[in-house]
Amino acid sequence: MSASGGPAAGRFDLGGKVALVTGGSRGLGREMVLGLAEAGADVVVVSRKLAACEEVAAQVEALGRRALAVSANVSRWDELDGLVAAAYDHFGRVDVLVNNAGMSLLYGDLAEVDEAMWDKVVGLNLKGPFRLTALVGRRMVAGGGGSIVNVSSTGSIRPMPFMLPYDAAKAGLNALTVGFAHAYGPTVRVNCIMAGPFLTDVSRAWDLEAFEREARHRHALGRGGRPEEIVGAALYFASDASSYTTGAVLRVDGGIP
Numbered sequence: 001m002s003a004s005g006g007p008a009a010g011r012f013d014l015g016g017k018v019a020l021v022t023g024g025s026r027g028l029g030r031e032m033v034l035g036l037a038e039a040g041a042d043v044v045v046v047s048r049k050l051a052a053c054e055e056v057a058a059q060v061e062a063l064g065r066r067a068l069a070v071s072a073n074v075s076r077w078d079e080l081d082g083l084v085a086a087a088y089d090h091f092g093r094v095d096v097l098v099n100n101a102g103m104s105l106l107y108g109d110l111a112e113v114d115e116a117m118w119d120k121v122v123g124l125n126l127k128g129p130f131r132l133t134a135l136v137g138r139r140m141v142a143g144g145g146g147s148i149v150n151v152s153s154t155g156s157i158r159p160m161p162f163m164l165p166y167d168a169a170k171a172g173l174n175a176l177t178v179g180f181a182h183a184y185g186p187t188v189r190v191n192c193i194m195a196g197p198f199l200t201d202v203s204r205a206w207d208l209e210a211f212e213r214e215a216r217h218r219h220a221l222g223r224g225g226r227p228e229e230i231v232g233a234a235l236y237f238a239s240d241a242s243s244y245t246t247g248a249v250l251r252v253d254g255g256i257p
């Protein structure tokens with residue numbers, strides 16, 4: 001049971017656990033890092049920029065947890081072995097893996113998407129999570145348990161022409177969620193947060209006025225998500241609160257019809 005409350009709070013307790021969060025330096029990843037740490041976890045914070053990860057790691061330590069900042073491009077399989085080795089060398093275990101790092105690219109016409117753009121988007125949103133899940137999931141099974149949380153997008157079920165490579169990669173991530181749940185169950189659970197529009201750095205590329213108009217009229221909650229509003233779903237999947245849930249894809253999108 002956590003220090004903060006009764007049995008309900010205890011189900012979300014991550015005391016003594018180690019979490020690894022890709023894209024943990026900003027946006028939704030940073031919020032999940034801090035939420036996991038508040039729930040008791042030590043955290044490995046990963047992104048390409050070490051200094052940004054170190055800043056978030058210092059915030060984790062300020063919460064009284066241990067933290068490790070690691071720079072890695074998680075779309076590159078040759079960098080994932082080093083990342084996994086760094087995490088296990090430092091903490092000896094990983095109990096929670098959050099495959100959060102992701103991005104899309106801007107283009108005009110679909111025919112303008114060249115092979116390098118395709119490879120970059122599919123590499124980060126699908127190819128990297130596949131390999132990292134295989135590397136860490138196998139160790140979790142050997143270690144007796146774990147929880148893997150993927151972050152996909154509502155674009156995966158509502159693909160749009162201006163984000164098609166990204167939406168297709170995220171649909172693949174939904175599929176990986178189900179397949180890995182079977183591969184590593186019953187020891188390890190694998191679930192997915194299907195995120196809707198959150199007001200992180202990526203929203204700087206949006207026409208915010210048009211978005212807000214659309215959200216007000218069509219989305220059940222009438223607005224974009226605040227980054228910290230991802231944390232509840234992440235804690236649910238990371239912890240024993242979701243002990244009978246695996247292979248699930250949960251929409252956290254403010255009620256897009």
Ligand SMILES: NC(=O)c1ccc[n+]([C@@H]2O[C@H](COP(=O)([O-])OP(=O)(O)OC[C@H]3O[C@@H](n4cnc5c(N)ncnc54)[C@H](OP(=O)(O)O)[C@@H]3O)[C@@H](O)[C@H]2O)c1
Nearest residue numbers: 023025026027028047048049073074102153195197198200
């Ligand atoms: N915000 C939304 O509206 C929204 C909607 C649906 C789904 N999502 C998904 O939610 C996740 C987080 O999105 P966000 O809005 O928080 O994005 P963000 O603010 O742009 O943050 C992205 C994070 O990923 C890291 N990153 C980017 N490329 C990387 C790479 N190749 N290797 C390792 N780390 C990398 C970034 O750090 P560095 O630059 O230092 O590498 C940063 O920490 C993504 O998977 C995204 O697709 C977001």
